[in-house]
Amino acid sequence: MSVASELIRGNTETIILAQLMKGDGYGYMINKAILSLTGGKFELKEATLYTAFRRLEDAGCIVSYWGDETTGARRRYYSITDLGRESYRLRKKEWETAEAVIDKLLAEGEKGVSI
Amino acid sequence: MSVASELIRGNTETIILAQLMKGDGYGYMINKAILSLTGGKFELKEATLYTAFRRLEDAGCIVSYWGDETTGARRRYYSITDLGRESYRLRKKEWETAEAVIDKLLAEGEKGVSI
DNA sequence: GCGATATACATTGACAGACGAGGTATAGCG
DNA sequence: CGCTATACCTCGTCTGTCAATGTATATCGC
Numbered sequence: 001m002s003v004a005s006e007l008i009r010g011n012t013e014t015i016i017l018a019q020l021m022k023g024d025g026y027g028y029m030i031n032k033a034i035l036s037l038t039g040g041k042f043e044l045k046e047a048t049l050y051t052a053f054r055r056l057e058d059a060g061c062i063v064s065y066w067g068d069e070t071t072g073a074r075r076r077y078y079s080i081t082d083l084g085r086e087s088y089r090l091r092k093k094e095w096e097t098a099e100a101v102i103d104k105l106l107a108e109g110e111k112g113v114s115i
Numbered sequence: 116m117s118v119a120s121e122l123i124r125g126n127t128e129t130i131i132l133a134q135l136m137k138g139d140g141y142g143y144m145i146n147k148a149i150l151s152l153t154g155g156k157f158e159l160k161e162a163t164l165y166t167a168f169r170r171l172e173d174a175g176c177i178v179s180y181w182g183d184e185t186t187g188a189r190r191r192y193y194s195i196t197d198l199g200r201e202s203y204r205l206r207k208k209e210w211e212t213a214e215a216v217i218d219k220l221l222a223e224g225e226k227g228v229s230i
Numbered sequence: 231g232c233g234a235t236a237t238a239c240a241t242t243g244a245c246a247g248a249c250g251a252g253g254t255a256t257a258g259c260g
Numbered sequence: 261c262g263c264t265a266t267a268c269c270t271c272g273t274c275t276g277t278c279a280a281t282g283t284a285t286a287t288c289g290c
Contacts, residue, residue: 001209001212003209003212003213003216004209004213005276005277005278006125006246006247007125007126007209007210007213008213008216008217008277009121009124009275009277010121010122010124011122011217011220012276012277014221015217015220015221017224018220018221018222018223019223019224021223021225021226022223022224026239027238028237028238028239034220037220037223038216038219038220041212041216042220044277045277045279046238046239046240046278047240047241047277047278047279047280048276048278050239050241051241051276051277051278052276052277069285071285071286072237072238072287073237073239073284073286074238074239074284075237075238076238088224092221093116094116094118094122095122095217097117097118097156098118098119098122098123099218101118101123101153101157102123102126102130102210102214103214104152105126105133105149105152105153105157106126106129106133106207107133108133108134108136108137108152109133109137109203109207110136111136111137120247120248120249121248121275121276123248124247124248124276127248141268143266143267143268144267160248160249161249161267161268162249162251162269162270162271163247163249165268165270166270167247170247184256186256186257187256187257187258187266188256188257188265188266188267188268189255189268190266190267190268191267191268
């Protein structure tokens with residue numbers, strides 16, 4: 001089953017930050033990494049990815065610099081900042097809270113008809 | 116920690132369907148039930164709730180009827196349909212898939228810096 | 231050389247869900 | 261009579277997602 005993007009919504013930036021926690025990266029690479037990690041179940045659309053980068057940079061969570069490739073297309077690399085790392089931790093906690101809440105609320109449907 | 120509504124987004128209808136799986140209900144009641152179940156961590160806003168009811172009814176997942184209260188404010192009750200029950204099962208599965216994917220992607224940030 | 235494909239980044243406009251703000255109405259309590 | 265709780269509804273705005281489109285470079289097959 002593929003993943004409905006409505007359900008991912010709000011996690012895009014955290015997913016990007018999680019990738020950058022492992023080291024600097026660039027858009028195309030991060031996108032492929034996500035596609036690979038999820039076994040093709042989920043792919044960030046390019047427009048979504050790049051607008052998320054802008055938001056994260058504006059917020060001071062990441063900084064960018066152009067790579068010095070001597071061949072191939074130019075790459076804009078992103079590096080996570082201390083604020084970004086802090087933000088990652090917080091967003092991950094928020095996700096875990098939301099996850100628990102949703103799990104609980106959806107499980108209500110399994111309770112059967114009440115009298 | 117309260118729950119960011121961006122993270123709930125897309126689950127509103129499923130949450131409502133889960134409540135209606137237990138039996139007919141009306142908006143105000145369902146809203147209070149959710150607030151109570153989550154210990155105050157999460158509350159569906161009224162505008163969100165009622166627009167979700169409209170969508171669910173338009174989709175044939177629920178049907179509504181006016182209660183015959185002899186006292187107090189009138190109540191519009193909702194009843195889940197067979198299509199709604201099917202939809203609940205599907206949406207719940209989709210959520211579980213999305214949940215696993217997000218968990219995996221967010222866990223990437225714990226891996227530490229790669230060389 | 232030339233078209234196809236892959237890599238790589240970027241912007242615009244449209245869409246959909248969430249929600250603040252505002253409105254209506256009934257009932258009980260002091 | 262004002263306050264609070266119950267109960268429903270709608271309008272307009274905001275925000276994140278994404279299809280469509282555009283740019284440019286490199287490689288591979290023919």
